[in-house]
Amino acid sequence: MRILVTGGTGYIGSHTVLTLLEAGHDVVVVDNLVNSSPEALRRVGELAGREAVLVEADITDEAALDTVFSEHSPEAVIHFAGLKAVGESVQIPLDYYFNNVAGTISLLRSMERHGVRTIVFSSSATVYGEHNPSPYVESMEIGAMNPYGRTKEQIEDILSDLGASNPDWRIALLRYFNPVGAHPSGRIGEDPQGIPNNLVPFIAQVAVGRREKLMVFGGDYDTPDGTCLRDYIHVVDLAEGHVAALGYIAEHGGVHRWNLGSGTGTSVLEMHAAFEKAVGEPIPYEIAPRRAGDLPAFWADPAAALADLGWSTTKTVDEMCQDHWRWQKDNPKGYSPA
Numbered sequence: 001m002r003i004l005v006t007g008g009t010g011y012i013g014s015h016t017v018l019t020l021l022e023a024g025h026d027v028v029v030v031d032n033l034v035n036s037s038p039e040a041l042r043r044v045g046e047l048a049g050r051e052a053v054l055v056e057a058d059i060t061d062e063a064a065l066d067t068v069f070s071e072h073s074p075e076a077v078i079h080f081a082g083l084k085a086v087g088e089s090v091q092i093p094l095d096y097y098f099n100n101v102a103g104t105i106s107l108l109r110s111m112e113r114h115g116v117r118t119i120v121f122s123s124s125a126t127v128y129g130e131h132n133p134s135p136y137v138e139s140m141e142i143g144a145m146n147p148y149g150r151t152k153e154q155i156e157d158i159l160s161d162l163g164a165s166n167p168d169w170r171i172a173l174l175r176y177f178n179p180v181g182a183h184p185s186g187r188i189g190e191d192p193q194g195i196p197n198n199l200v201p202f203i204a205q206v207a208v209g210r211r212e213k214l215m216v217f218g219g220d221y222d223t224p225d226g227t228c229l230r231d232y233i234h235v236v237d238l239a240e241g242h243v244a245a246l247g248y249i250a251e252h253g254g255v256h257r258w259n260l261g262s263g264t265g266t267s268v269l270e271m272h273a274a275f276e277k278a279v280g281e282p283i284p285y286e287i288a289p290r291r292a293g294d295l296p297a298f299w300a301d302p303a304a305a306l307a308d309l310g311w312s313t314t315k316t317v318d319e320m321c322q323d324h325w326r327w328q329k330d331n332p333k334g335y336s337p338a
């Protein structure tokens with residue numbers, strides 16, 4: 001298939017583009033490079049032995065998207081492009097609603113004009129909010145807790161309405177849990193700008209000497225070791241979930257929702273210990289106050305993805321840390337020249 005990947009130079013996008021190229025698909029990427037480097041796609045081309053086309057454009061620019069659809073005739077879209085920092089979304093909500101929600105509307109309008117009605121969308125476990133018990137099941141009522149999460153919820157609503165309006169639409173809403181790790185080659189991985197918001201990139205930067213120590217946000221939660229539990233998923237497993245979802249919606253019309261997670265909760269201290277094991281050296285940390293907005297524990301029920309897609313996670317927390325560490329050690333400054 002010819003596939004348009006928005007946000008394809010980013011962390012999850014670059015790994016998915018590689019998986020798509022390896023599966024024999026042709027890929028055109030649209031990315032405005034606001035949070036990524038074209039070097040990621042160059043390396044994906046090296047690993048795959050063939051290139052994806054990169055078009056530097058903003059998804060809010062409908063004219064630019066129309067040109068991409070006319071010139072490249074994609075048959076399906078995988079839509080990663082978006083802003084994703086929860087704290088920043090509270091500070092600048094309009095930027096988040098415009099970029100994520102208006103950007104998606106612009107993409108969908110352009111898709112309609114070109115008769116392309118197959119889309120896989122990057123949603124998030126964050127849409128389950130604070131009232132649902134774990135494991136989260138796709139049928140639960142959702143209710144995000146912050147502007148970032150609400151952009152995901154609103155986009156899910158828009159896509160559901162679109163699916164209801166015309167049976168030609170084929171829509172996959174993928175709710176990712178906590179993606180970590182990197183391609184086992186160590187050539188592509190997550191390259192956060194500034195201070196990392198997320199746990200594993202922060203631990204990795206402490207391990208490589210870019211930061212002094214990890215602050216563990218809260219040691220007094222009602223969990224086995226007092227720290228929060230999350231469902232971590234290796235980014236390569238996640239990338240494969242997209243190919244599986246695309247295959248499913250090619251055969252089945254309508255709107256489908258799947259959790260992409262492992263079904264297991266891992267604590268902050270367990271993740272820290274697994275990373276220390278991967279590095280082979282102690283990684284300094286300190287228990288710090290809780291971070292506002294954190295839930296104590298959540299994880300996926302991944303049964304629907306297994307039943308419908310034949311997909312489940314294959315990689316352990318140890319592999320996530322080993323691969324993340326290989327990427328960080330080989331690329332201490334990410335894609336910037338060392």
Ligand code: NAD
Pocket residue numbers: 006007008009010011012013030031032033034035036057058059060079080081082083084099103122123124125176177178179
């Ligand atoms: P990322 O920031 O690495 O990738 C997003 C890409 O989109 C970047 O390359 C960025 O330059 C691009 N982009 C942003 N706005 C754009 C616009 N207006 N036009 C064109 N390109 C634009 O993030 P990621 O971790 O790879 O996440 C990919 C998607 O998955 C996002 O939608 C994110 O919300 C979602 N998601 C991520 C996580 C996570 O923890 N990483 C979890 C759940 C969902």
Ligand code: WQD
Pocket residue numbers: 084086123124125126177178179197198199200202214215216217218227228229230268291294
């Ligand atoms: C994991 C655990 C922290 C950093 C976020 C978004 C969510 C989704 C994934 C996009 C928590 C603790 C973290 C640190 C720490 N993104 N922690 N010290 O919060 O589960 O999810 O990313 O959709 O929407 O909210 O992930 O990696 O930030 O945190 O102790 O320096 O690690 O408190 O318990 P989170 P995270």
